[in-house]
Structures are given as structure tokens and as C-alpha cells.
Amino acid sequence: MVLTNYGGANLDEFMNDLRNYKAIKMEDDVAKSYAVTEWGVNYPVMEINYNNKRFERKNLHRKAIEGEIDAGWLMNVPKNQALNYMPTHEMGHMLHNVLYEKHNPDLPKTKASRDDWIDGLVDKVYNEARNQSGLNNSDLDKHFISKYAKSNRRELFAELYARLKLGDKNALTEAFEKVMRDL
Amino acid sequence: MGMGMPEFMKNEEWYTETKVDPFGDPINNPGHNNYIWALTDKAPDSVKKDFEEFVQAMNSDKDY
Secondary structure, eight states, X not given: OGXXXXXOHHXXXXXXXXXXXXXXXXXXXXXXXXXXXXXXXXXXXXXEEEEHHHHSSHHHHHHHHHHHHHTTSSOOOOGGGHHHHHHHHHHHHHHHHHHHHHHOTTSOOOHHHHHHHXXXXXXXXXXXXXXXXXXXXXXXXXXXXXXXXXXXXXXXXXXXXXXXXXXXXXHHHHHHHXXXXXX | OOSOOOGGGGSTTSEEEEEEOTTSOXXXXXXXXXXXXXXXXXXXXXXXXXXXXXXXXXXXXXXX
């Protein structure tokens, strides 16, 4: 499994949790991205496609991730987790897709329906974090989320998952974990 | 983080970040945040294509 080059014990656990849902491939190029997770009516099996061109030079990949952590593009996690970051983030996408299907078997496998459901989850996470920390949304974002997490709801979910698994606890990751456990 | 940091974000004078609420509720009461990015007049032409590609990717069915 390619991911064993990048993942630690935690990643093995995530993989086992999702073993019935995933298909993982390495491609020569996935546009300009590191990886893409595909799901929906056109994808009977969820897929994570990793970009060979981004991974073939491990040290360069690690330095790129470290730089993006420093720049605030990515969540603030320890540098020794740099190589775990991208696979863990993509696992976050797998997780929201799996949870959506599990909790909404009668809803369509469309982006709009899935996004509405994820919106509701994110609402619960922020509500919980505000109640527990006393911080407002702007402060939570300022202190705890990456610029990439602001891209859309799914990226926020995946970034929170990466932060939860790779970094120490904060108000948002604790709220995220509680909401996931209460589903 | 399937997408690397886009070029247009590498200079804070090149873009703006606007917080909006998709449901029409007052910001921070309650709910969560959405953000919209836009290029400023200071953004060079060289990052405009990068910006468009990034926004298109984020609005697609794929998750990066």
C-alpha cells in the first residue's frame, strides 16, 4: 500500500475504518493538485487519486507541506506530521462521504444534498465550540482554522479532521470530535 | 489539502477575504462562516488564471 510510506499508526486506523469504501490510486497527474477525492453518482466506489508527480520526491513534498503550514494555508500541526497531512486530509473527505451515505441512505448522491448535510454538521461543530469556549465564530476561525479550510464546507471538514488527528486539541477539534461521536 | 497554496494567496495585497453567511443570518449568531475570495486591483495578470482555476476547482464536485 503506497500510503504506508506516509502514514503512521493513526493513519492505519483511519484506513481500517474506511476499508469498505475506498479505492486508492496513484496517477501521473491530477491536474495541479496533490490529490483528489471523488464521490457521487458517477463514482460507484469512492476514490482517492494521489498525484505521482507530487509524491515522487519525498523531501520536496515534506518541505512544501511544512511551508504551507507556516503560511497558514494548512492547519497548525507539528512539522513531523507533514508527510501525514495530505493523506489524512483526504481521509477526512472520505469520512464525510461515508457518514453522509450512512446517515442519509434515502437521499441522492449529489453534491447539493451532501453539502447541505455537511453544512448542518459544521453548524453543530461551531455551536458546540462557541458554547464550550466562549469564543465567537471569527475568533474560532482566526485561532484555529487554515486558509484552506475557508475554501468550502467539505474542505473545512477535512481540515478539521486532519487537525484533530495530527495536532493537539483545541476548541474546534474537541467540538468536531464530540459532534462526530454523537452522530 | 489536496490543493497547494494558490499563487494569488502568496501576497496579501493581491486578494481580499470576505466573510458571508449563506443563510442570511447575522454573522456569528449563530451558524458558521463562509468566505469568498476576490482579487484586488494590485493582483498581477499572472495570478488571474491561477485564481480562476482555484475557484473552479473549489466549486466542482471533486474534493481536493
